[in-house]
Structure formats: C-alpha cells, structure tokens
Amino acid sequence: MSNKELLCTILTHLTKEFQKLEYLLSLTFVGSGKRLVNIEEYDNLLYQMIQHWKVLDLDFVIIVDRLNNLKIKEINSLFKKIRQCAIPSNIKVTYEKRVGPIKLVTQRDPQIMFHRLLFDERLYREYCQINKLTPFNWQFHAPILGRSLREICEIKGITKKDLLESRSGIKHFINMIETRTINPLLLRKSGPQYKYVTTSVNLGEQHYTKLILDSVIRCAGNLLKLHKPVYIEDEFKVGRLFQQTFGETKLKELPLLFAYYKNLMNCTPFKPIPDFIDFLRKQSLMFLREIRRYLEN
Secondary structure (H helix, E strand, O other), X not given: OOHHHHHHHHHHHHHHHHOOOOOEEEEEEEOHHHHHHHHHHOOHHHHHHHOOOOEXXXXXXXXXXXXXXXXXXXXXXXXXXXXXXXXXXXXXXXXXXXXXXXXXXXXXXXXXXXXXXXXXXXXXXXXXXXXXXXXXXXXXXOOOEEOOHHHHOOOOOOOHHHHHHOOOOHHHHHHHHHHOEEOOEEEEXXXXXXXXXXXXXXXXXXXXXXXXXXXXXXXXXXXXXXXOOOOOOOHHXXXXXXXXXXXXXXXXXXXXXXXXXXXXXXXXXOOOOHHHHHHHHHHHHHHHHHHHHHHHO
16 A cells, blocks of 8 residues: 555545544644645655655644543544554554644654644634744645634734744744754643643754754745745745745755755664764754844844
8 A cells, every 4th residue: 555545545534533523623634744645746856755755744733612631532532543444553653742843753664643733723823823834834725624724813924023933933943953952832731721831852863853954944935935925835846946036045955955855864764974963953053044144134
C-alpha cells in the first residue's frame, strides 16, 4: 500500500467516526501530510521525496462547541479506533497533542503521527491572537466536516509585527535556535475551562536539526505573505519564489536548500554530523537576523 492509499483509507475512517460527534464544529486536515492527497501536482523532486517519507505527519484541527474531559477522551479514543481499523499492524502509530513548533518524532521505522490540534471556539480565537501565522495557513484548507476555520476566526492579513513577534515569528525562532529548546503549548484545565499553557523541551540533535531547517523555510514563506497574502504548501516553490522576490538577500538560496535537506531527512535515517549541524545553525541565524533587520527598518 502506498503512502497515498494509506492516507485515503485513514481519511475515510476518520470522516465516518467524527461525523457521529454532535458537538463537533469543525474538522480540518492541515499541514505537510496533506500533500499526499494531491501529490501529483507538486514539483517533481518533492513528488519523488514525499513517496518515500518514513513518517506520515497528519495534522487535524478539531474544534468543538465547548471542551470538557469527556469530549477529550472520546476524541482520543476515536484516533485509537482508526488506528485499529485503517492502519496495518506493522506500522507504528504515535499521537501528539502539543501545539508547535515542531513534532518530536524519531524517524527510524515507518510510522504515522496523529497530531491532534484540539480547541473549542473560544480557545481557537485566543490562539489566533497569539499566533496569527499558523492559523493563517490553516484557513486555506477546506474542512472535512463542519465549518471552515476562516468562518470561525478569519485572519485577513499578516503584518511585520506578526512576522517578528508571534509564536511562529522570527524572534521566537532565533531564541529557540540559540537555546536549543522549544516551547510547545499543552492543553490544561483551568477552572471550568481549558487553556493552552507553555511548556519547555530541550532538543536532541535530530529535532534540533529539524528546528533549524523549519525556521528558515517557515520564515521565508511567511515573509512572502507580505507581498501576496496566500499560503504556499510546496516548500520548493517557497524557495524559488523567495529567490525571485528577495534577490538582494545574501542568503536568498537558503530556503530552497533547506527544503531539500528537510525532505531528505524525512526519507532517510538520521545520522548526526556535528560540524554540519553547526554549519546549518550558523547559516539559519544569519538568515533570520538579516530578515529581522529588513522588517525592523
């Protein structure tokens, strides 16, 4: 079974199970894993790489009317049911419930990661205020079930301040690279309601390398939104458009180069090479600081 065939089977079972939930407002498939749905439309190099990804990272934004413990448990159990019904037993399945900036999955054996991005309507609106960049991308995806994310909380445009200061902004990425830590959000109960609280995770070599690569690709894609407020899913296209749009930038080739390295990491076992990782770190910080100066002037 190909990655695309497996994904289609998962989506069929997921739709069947989630449409039973009366409290569901929206279910939307977002993120890099969705590329498999229309894999034939991508750049030839990306097309070849996607078919050999060792990890299928499947991100689902789930919005309910009002969060409570029973609803959270039921949604978690649905993902485990889908694992039993739709996924061969020889494929490892992991579950991630933290929000951003990278998933902490170790790429050894072929596996699937279900990334549950769970909100109620109030919580989603609050999240959109602290991190406009990621929900801006999400709103371009049509929902599997229910209302569109654009309808629930539309983000009409991105500002320089958003690019610099939001949770997925340049200053945040610079700090994470310098400290080798990330600060994912974790859902916690706070009185009668739920909220996302900030946690801290120190990174090993593999996840640190992924953070470095992601930081440049994401910030390049976000910077392009100042010129044209659209979401570009193909990372190789982001790299080429960045070269064309910011040709005067010293490191204009870096987003395209890092897109290649990132997808290569998804296809092959990770082998840390300290000198190379340090080279990537220095290049990424030079790139991010140059973009920061561009935005601050």
